[in-house]
Each structure stands twice: as structure tokens, then as C-alpha cells.
Amino acid sequence: MTAITADAPISGTGRRVMRLARYIGVPLFVVAVCTAMYVYVQGQELDSIEGRIINAPNIQGAAVEQIQISLWATLLTLVVAVPLGIALTRPWARRVTPYIIAIANAGQGIPAIGLLFIIYVLWVRNGARATILGMAVYAVLPVLRGTMVGLQQVDAGVVKAARGMGMSKRAVLGRVEMPLAVPILLTGVRTALVLTVATSVLAAFIGGGTFGGFITSGFAQSRPLAVAVGSVGAAALAVMADWIGGIAEDFLRPKGL
Amino acid sequence: MTQGEPMIRLDELTKRYPGQEAPAVDAVDLDIPEGEIVILVGPSGCGKTTTLEMINRLIEPTSGRIFLQGEDVTHVDADQLRRRMGYVIQQIGLFPHQTIAQNIATVPRMLDWDSTRISNRVDELLDLVGLDPERYRDRFPKEMSGGQRQRVGVARAMAADPPVMLMDEPFGATDPITRERLQNEFLHIQEDIRKTIVFVTHDIDEAIKMGDRIAILQEGSRIAQYDTPENILSDPADEFVEQFLGSGIVLKRLNLTRITDIDVAVAEWPTVAVDTDVDAARRALREADQSHLLLLDGDRRPQRWIGMRDLEHHRELSSAGTAVEATIDQRATLNDALQEMLVSANGVAVVVDRSGAYTGTVDLDTVTAAIREMRTAAVQRDRAQVHSERDPA
Numbered sequence: 284m285t286a287i288t289a290d291a292p293i294s295g296t297g298r299r300v301m302r303l304a305r306y307i308g309v310p311l312f313v314v315a316v317c318t319a320m321y322v323y324v325q326g327q328e329l330d331s332i333e334g335r336i337i338n339a340p341n342i343q344g345a346a347v348e349q350i351q352i353s354l355w356a357t358l359l360t361l362v363v364a365v366p367l368g369i370a371l372t373r374p375w376a377r378r379v380t381p382y383i384i385a386i387a388n389a390g391q392g393i394p395a396i397g398l399l400f401i402i403y404v405l406w407v408r409n410g411a412r413a414t415i416l417g418m419a420v421y422a423v424l425p426v427l428r429g430t431m432v433g434l435q436q437v438d439a440g441v442v443k444a445a446r447g448m449g450m451s452k453r454a455v456l457g458r459v460e461m462p463l464a465v466p467i468l469l470t471g472v473r474t475a476l477v478l479t480v481a482t483s484v485l486a487a488f489i490g491g492g493t494f495g496g497f498i499t500s501g502f503a504q505s506r507p508l509a510v511a512v513g514s515v516g517a518a519a520l521a522v523m524a525d526w527i528g529g530i531a532e533d534f535l536r537p538k539g540l
Numbered sequence: 541m542t543q544g545e546p547m548i549r550l551d552e553l554t555k556r557y558p559g560q561e562a563p564a565v566d567a568v569d570l571d572i573p574e575g576e577i578v579i580l581v582g583p584s585g586c587g588k589t590t591t592l593e594m595i596n597r598l599i600e601p602t603s604g605r606i607f608l609q610g611e612d613v614t615h616v617d618a619d620q621l622r623r624r625m626g627y628v629i630q631q632i633g634l635f636p637h638q639t640i641a642q643n644i645a646t647v648p649r650m651l652d653w654d655s656t657r658i659s660n661r662v663d664e665l666l667d668l669v670g671l672d673p674e675r676y677r678d679r680f681p682k683e684m685s686g687g688q689r690q691r692v693g694v695a696r697a698m699a700a701d702p703p704v705m706l707m708d709e710p711f712g713a714t715d716p717i718t719r720e721r722l723q724n725e726f727l728h729i730q731e732d733i734r735k736t737i738v739f740v741t742h743d744i745d746e747a748i749k750m751g752d753r754i755a756i757l758q759e760g761s762r763i764a765q766y767d768t769p770e771n772i773l774s775d776p777a778d779e780f781v782e783q784f785l786g787s788g789i790v791l792k793r794l795n796l797t798r799i800t801d802i803d804v805a806v807a808e809w810p811t812v813a814v815d816t817d818v819d820a821a822r823r824a825l826r827e828a829d830q831s832h833l834l835l836l837d838g839d840r841r842p843q844r845w846i847g848m849r850d851l852e853h854h855r856e857l858s859s860a861g862t863a864v865e866a867t868i869d870q871r872a873t874l875n876d877a878l879q880e881m882l883v884s885a886n887g888v889a890v891v892v893d894r895s896g897a898y899t900g901t902v903d904l905d906t907v908t909a910a911i912r913e914m915r916t917a918a919v920q921r922d923r924a925q926v927h928s929e930r931d932p933a
């Protein structure tokens with residue numbers, strides 16, 4: 284999940300065609316699946332319980348909630364993980380780096396649902412906020428690792444040349460190291476984003492809404508159709524999050540790399 | 541800067557790393573004169589790079605002082621100091637996410653030059669290092685070859701016209717042919733710009749070729765010898781230097797000496813003009829002390845070697861004998877001449893001036909005489925030194 288993988292090198296037109304297929308194909312696929320689901324549900328006689336769960340305002344509300352929780356969680360993750368990753372790659376932090384990494388690893392080791400309950404019970408008694416916090420803890424690791432690996436793989440010769448020409452440490456970080464770390468950093472962010480969107484359905488267990496609500500209610504009241512609608516909705520959001528992440532990677536990657 | 545003040549002066553410069561008994565650089569004193577290429581050369585681990593990086597304070601010295609143009613810069617702001625010195629390293633370190641023009645503009649931008657001045661300077665520098673600005677200025681480093689990137693690295697270091705350039709094995713990562721070309725180009729550029737250059741290498745041949753002066757360093761950056769390449773080759777200070785120079789000192793020396801430099805008069809060869817008639821040529825050859833005549837055309841360019849037998853069969857000199865295959869420029873080195881004469885039929889190399897006109901020949905005797913001369917000079921210098929040490933004035 285957290286492994287950082289680069290796209291396989293496919294050169295020239297083949298790559299461009301693949302990219303175009305990805306840009307257009309993924310949303311088309313998601314729209315097709317959602318439409319199929321819609322048509323299927325329209326064709327069913329909904330009983331009163333199903334009708335109370337599966338309706339347009341509910342679906343819209345769940346989608347908005349899930350997107351909001353994911354965006355806030357991702358934002359919180361970035362605010363914590365990127366500066367931390369920068370700090371941990373500075374020479375003066377070399378001693379504490381392994382410990383912080385261990386803590387971040389442990390954060391991801393805890394089962395997500397357990398983490399949410401702990402935060403909810405012990406700290407934040409608000410479903411949505413607790414979820415945001417929990418997801419952020421969960422997603423810190425990939426972003427932290429992306430930031431650190433991104434910075435560490437910057438050619439030492441490039442940094443040395445920059446320092447040797449009289450660029451200050453801050454200028455080297457901002458104008459050389461960070462731009463060169465962006466591709467790998469973004470891979471981490473994309474992983475974090477997908478992770479957050481996909482697992483934020485757990486908010487339903489602590490009253491935070493999202494498509495998870497369809498799934499929990501559907502199970503509790505033996506309405507598989509509601510479970511199916513919730514699952515498709517959550518999956519569609521996760522796939523779209525990955526799609527946006529992919530586009531961001533392509534467009535924010537500095538030219539010349 | 542007062543008259544005679546060196547561009548850079550290192551005064552007891554020392555670097556000690558914690559936990560290491562011996563200092564990496566041990567109290568180095570070195571004067572680097574303005575406008576010269578000074579080479580720091582030595583075996584790996586001798587501290588040459590550490591010494592270089594203390595000059596722009598990428599490595600802060602433990603003790604000692606650094607003077608630039610007479611000013612003590614040991615404690616001035618390091619970033620500001622570095623902008624006054626060009627810096628080229630083996631890995632080049634071009635910024636891959638910036639165009640060639642942006643790369644070259646790095647220091648001028650930090651110095652707040654206006655954009656017209658910067659873009660003019662970028663084009664000027666690309667021209668200087670032999671890259672067409674139109675074609676290359678908007679490219680990214682990955683779109684260029686290793687040799688081209690190295691040229692850009694040099695251009696970037698010269699961008700703000702610093703008086704000093706520090707170069708750490710700048711041509712080390714290129715293949716031998718590209719390296720040779722880059723070295724020649726750089727020497728050519730240096731003839732015009734006359735920067736003060738401190739150049740680190742582990743390659744003694746590169747040191748001899750590039751250096752106006754060479755500092756041969758031992759462990760701890762102790763200077764075993766600091767002198768011109770000529771003097772180091774003809775008079776190595778001690779066993780360490782001799783070993784470091786390696787075998788073939790004489791050949792290296794020949795590489796340094798140009799035909800125009802040697803005192804020995806270039807041997808005259810019997811020549812004959814192309815419009816001479818055959819009988820006169822035969823007479824000339826009989827009187828000459830060589831077995832062949834050298835035929836020159838109307839512009840005195842060497843054409844053919846003509847022997848006695850050739851004269852019997854031909855009525856026209858222009859078609860007699862064998863063609864002169866190769867000639868060497870009088871600015872060529874003795875080593876080039878040696879190579880030429882080893883493959884030539886008559887054991888001589890034909891020397892021509894810039895217009896291609898014959899100026900003389902060099903044979904093995906000329907070369908051995910030159911070597912003998914170098915030795916004598918070295919011995920005399922040695923004696924003079926011993927003399928002055930015995931009787932201090």
C-alpha cells in the first residue's frame with residue numbers, strides 16, 4: 284500500500300495514448316457503473332426501509348460528507364507530514380529520524396477502525412471530526428515517506444553545486460530540492476488520498492455519515508440493495524480520487540525530469 | 541589588492557574531523573597567483589578536495605585563514621563569498637528541472653541582475669563554450685550529451701564573471717576523447733578570460749596539461765612540491781613526487797615542449813624547388829649529406845621525397861619520388877614530432893609554419909639533444925639551489 288512505485292517506462296506515442304485512455308476511460312467507466320446501478324435501482328420495487336435509505340438527498344449527502352472528510356483529512360496530513368518529512372531529512376535531525384519513522388509506521392499498523400474508536404471515545408466526540416483526525420494519522424506515513432524518499436533521492440551533486448554557487452540552504456530547499464522531490468512526494472499524496480477516501484466509510488460506525496452509512500444500515504436491516512448502493516458509491520469516489528491524483532502527478536511534475 | 545598579492549592565499553589552513561587522529565588537511569600554506577591555473581593533484585584521500593572546498597567554505601576550516609584578493613574571508617558570509625567564485629564539480633550538478641538558460645542564470649539572478657542583462661550574458665556564455673544559444677538555451681539538461689552538459693557547467697560557473705573558479709575533477713566523468721576536447725577548449729577559453737583557477741585532479745597527465753603550476757599533495761594535503769609542470773618533471777623534489785609522476789617522465793616532458801620552444805636549431809634538410817631541372821637536382825643531391833631531397837612547391841610547401849634512383853627515371857621533379865605523407869605544425873609538441881618521425885620513411889618529421897610552408901625538420905638527434913638540454917638545466921638549477929642554501933645571502 285505504501286510502497287512507492289514509478290510508472291513503467293513506456294516511451295513516445297504509446298505513453299501518450301495510454302495517458303489519454305486513462306484520462307477519459309476512468310471517468311467513463313465510473314459513470315457507466317453508477318448509471319447501471321441507478322437503472323437497476325429504478326427497476327426495483329423499494330420497500331419503505333429501502334426507500335428511507337436509498338434516496339437522492341441521502342446519496343448526495345453521503346457523497347458530500349465523504350468528500351469533505353477526505354479533503355480535510357488529506358489537507359491535515361499534508362500540513363503535518365510534508366514539513367515533518369523535510370525536517371527529518373535535514374542533517375541535524377539524523378538522530379531522531381528512525382524513531383519518528385517507527386512512530387509513523389505504528390500509526391499505520393493500528394487497525395483503522397480501532398484507531399477511529401479510540402479517537403472518538405477518548406478525545407473527539409464528533410463523528411466527522413474524529414474520522415478526519417483518524418484518517419490523517421493513518422495517511423501520514425505514505426506522505427511522510429514520499430517526502431523523505433523524494434528529498435533523499437535528489438542527486439547530491441545537484442545540491443552541492445547549488446550550495447557551491449552561493450544559494451542559501453532555504454533557497455536550495457525551495458528552488459532545487461522540493462521541485463525535484465515533487466514526483467515522488469505526489470505519489471505518496473495520491474496513495475494517502477485514495478486510502479483516506481476508501482477508509483472514510485468507517486465514519487459511519489461513529490455517526491459520521493458517508494456511504495458507510497448505507498452499508499451499516501443495509502446490513503443491520505438486511506437490505507443488500509442498500510449495501511450495494513453504498514459500496515458502489517464509495518468505490519466510485521475512491522477510483523475518482525485516484526484518477527485526480529494521477530492527473531495531478533502528471534501536471535505538477537516539473538518539466539525536464 | 542596590492543601589487544604582487546596572490547589572488548588566493550591559504551594560511552596554515554587545517555581541517556580536523558572529530559574522532560580522527562590525523563587532520564584531513566594539515567596546515568596548508570599556498571599562494572595562488574592571479575590569472576593562473578593551479579592544479580591540486582595527489583593520490584585519493586590526500587585531502588585535495590577538502591582543501592578546495594575550504595576555499596569556498598563548503599567545508600569550514602578548523603583553523604587557519606583564507607585570503608581572497610588580500611581580504612580575509614575566513615569568517616565572512618559563506619553564501620556571499622561563494623557568489624564571488626565559480627564552482628564546477630565532476631557530477632556537474634545542473635538543475636534537471638531548469639532549462640540551460642535558467643541554469644546558467646543562477647548566480648546572476650541571485651545578484652539581482654536585470655533580465656536583459658542576464659539573457660545577453662547567457663547567450664554570450666553559450667557562444668563562448670561553443671553551444672549555439674538559439675538551439676540550446678531552452679533545452680533541459682537531460683536533452684544534452686555529457687560533454688555538452690559539462691560545457692554548460694563551466695558556463696554556469698562563469699556566469700557572474702567571478703575572478704576565481706574552483707574546479708573539482710571537472711572533466712573526470714567524461715570519456716577520454718570528450719575529455720581531451722573539453723580540456724583543449726577550456727585552455728582556449730582561459731587564454732582569453734585569464735581567470736584564477738584552482739583545479740583538483742588525481743590524474744597527473746591532466747595536471748601537466750592544464751596547469752600553469754602544480755601542487756603535488758601528500759596525505760594531509762601536505763605540499764610535496766609546488767612548481768611549474770616543466771620544473772616538476774625535470775626536477776622532482778623527492779621520491780614521493782617521482783613515484784607519483786610515474787614512469788615515462790621523459791615522454792611527459794616531451795609532451796610539454798613545443799618545437800618552437802627548443803634551443804636546438806631545427807635541422808636543415810636539403811631542399812629543391814619544383815621548377816629545378818633534373819640535372820641540377822642530381823648535382824644538389826650528390827653534394828648533400830642526405831639520401832633524399834625534399835621537394836618544395838611554389839609556396840615552399842613540402843611535396844615529395846626524391847632519391848637518386850627516382851631522378852634516373854623521371855624527367856619532371858613534380859612526379860618523382862614519394863609523397864610527403866604528413867607534416868607537423870611548429871607549435872606541435874616534441875612528442876608529436878617523435879611519433880611522426882617514427883613512422884616516416886626518412887626518420888625525420890617535416891615541420892611547417894601556419895601557412896604550411898617548410899621551416900625545417902626534426903629528427904631523433906634533435907629530440908635527444910632537447911632532452912639532454914632539459915637535464916642540464918635541471919642539474920644547474922639544483923646546484924644553484926644547493927649553493928644558495930649553503931651560503932645564505
